[in-house]
Amino acid sequence: MIDLRTDTVTQPTAAMLAAMQQATQGDDSRDGDPTVMRLEALSAERTGKEAGLYMPSGTMTNLVAVLAHTSRAGEVLLERGAHMLNTELGGLSAVAGVYYKAIPGTRGAMDEDLLREAVRPMTRNNFGTALICMETTHNGAGGSVLPLAHMQRVHALARERGIAVHTDGARLFNAATALGVPAAEIARHTDSVCFCVSKGLSAPVGSVLCGTRDFIERARAFRRMVGGNMRQAGSIAAAGIVALETMVDRLKDDHAAAKRLAAGFHAIDASLTDPAGVETNIVRANVGASGRSAAQWAEDFRARGIAVSPADTRSLRFVTHRHIGDAEVDAAIAAFAEIWKSSVR
Numbered sequence: 456m457i458d459l460r461t462d463t464v465t466q467p468t469a470a471m472l473a474a475m476q477q478a479t480q481g482d483d484s485r486d487g488d489p490t491v492m493r494l495e496a497l498s499a500e501r502t503g504k505e506a507g508l509y510m511p512s513g514t515m516t517n518l519v520a521v522l523a524h525t526s527r528a529g530e531v532l533l534e535r536g537a538h539m540l541n542t543e544l545g546g547l548s549a550v551a552g553v554y555y556k557a558i559p560g561t562r563g564a565m566d567e568d569l570l571r572e573a574v575r576p577m578t579r580n581n582f583g584t585a586l587i588c589m590e591t592t593h594n595g596a597g598g599s600v601l602p603l604a605h606m607q608r609v610h611a612l613a614r615e616r617g618i619a620v621h622t623d624g625a626r627l628f629n630a631a632t633a634l635g636v637p638a639a640e641i642a643r644h645t646d647s648v649c650f651c652v653s654k655g656l657s658a659p660v661g662s663v664l665c666g667t668r669d670f671i672e673r674a675r676a677f678r679r680m681v682g683g684n685m686r687q688a689g690s691i692a693a694a695g696i697v698a699l700e701t702m703v704d705r706l707k708d709d710h711a712a713a714k715r716l717a718a719g720f721h722a723i724d725a726s727l728t729d730p731a732g733v734e735t736n737i738v739r740a741n742v743g744a745s746g747r748s749a750a751q752w753a754e755d756f757r758a759r760g761i762a763v764s765p766a767d768t769r770s771l772r773f774v775t776h777r778h779i780g781d782a783e784v785d786a787a788i789a790a791f792a793e794i795w796k797s798s799v800r
């Protein structure tokens with residue numbers, strides 16, 4: 456099966472498995488585990504922040520960031536298609552106890568005028584805006600990368616109003632690769648940032664939240680509250696270290712594969728996708744013109760040994776990763792052409 460559903464299907468590398476076998480097994484929650492601490496320090500260094508905190512998932516790092524920034528009161532502003540809003544099961548409100556306003560955006564970037572209008576001060580009857588969140592790369596917008604100038608302006612607005620900014624950087628290193636800058640250049644425009652080692656970076660488990668030392672200490676308590684203390688986490692953290700040290704430079708290959716995939720789809724029919732809009736490792740193809748649903752398309756792909764995800768009723772989502780090379784890209788394009796030909800008459 457060629458698996459193009461997501462980049463979380465990546466397998467650990469031989470170097471990761473070796474590092475996992477040799478890792479320490481201290482109690483991260485009690486005295487601290489040396490390998491976890493090394494991953495957290497490396498993450499802080501790569502994002503230009505003071506400290507890092509390792510957790511089991513991106514969903515948890517986002518949730519804990521919201522808890523630590525807001526202390527369970529106030530409004531969170533974030534882009535309408537944000538993963539935190541649409542895919543994390545309402546944890547913002549159901550667990551972190553905050554309410555939110557969704558700001559319309561373009562390619563994942565909030566409309567700055569609407570954002571400015573939405574910021575509310577604390578009054579007698581209102582907690583006011585407690586946090587602004589950004590997401591880069593933006594999953595729902597097809598892996599788009601927030602322009603640094605946009606992030607800088609959002610951060611400046613937040614500072615002007617005394618509001619914190621958190622950035623969901625589940626694929627932060629994809630964004631950095633696309634922009635051709637170190638991840639810290641992105642993270643300087645946000646107070647906290649999280650990234651996953653479990654996606655294109657190929658480690659089996661985890662996400663790291665980074666920010667100031669004080670913020671991370673507060674986050675540590677909230678991580679415990681939501682059950683995120685992992686105890687003997689050295690072996691999984693070890694794979695995360697190898698991910699940061701060896702997997703970042705190859706993300707450009709995933710981006711090139713996504714571009715090739717999009718160009719192939721575009722050549723079948725120009726309405727399917729715009730290769731110019733593919734910035735990282737996600738390609739969306741709108742198959743609505745075929746008259747068949749994205750779910751039906753996914754079934755047809757599966758029958759040809761290719762797994763893809765419907766992004767919505769009319770669009771398919773293809774995600775490239777370490778196990779997708781030229782042969783897999785060519786097979787996906789050929790399958791697409793075949794299904795398209797049999798659907799469109």
Ligand SMILES: Cc1ncc(COP(=O)(O)O)c(C=O)c1O
Pocket residue numbers: 511512513514515517538539590592593594623625626651653662
């Ligand atoms: C942008 C974004 N944020 C957060 C997450 C959540 O990560 P996890 O699946 O590790 O909880 C994802 C997962 O795909 C994501 O794409």
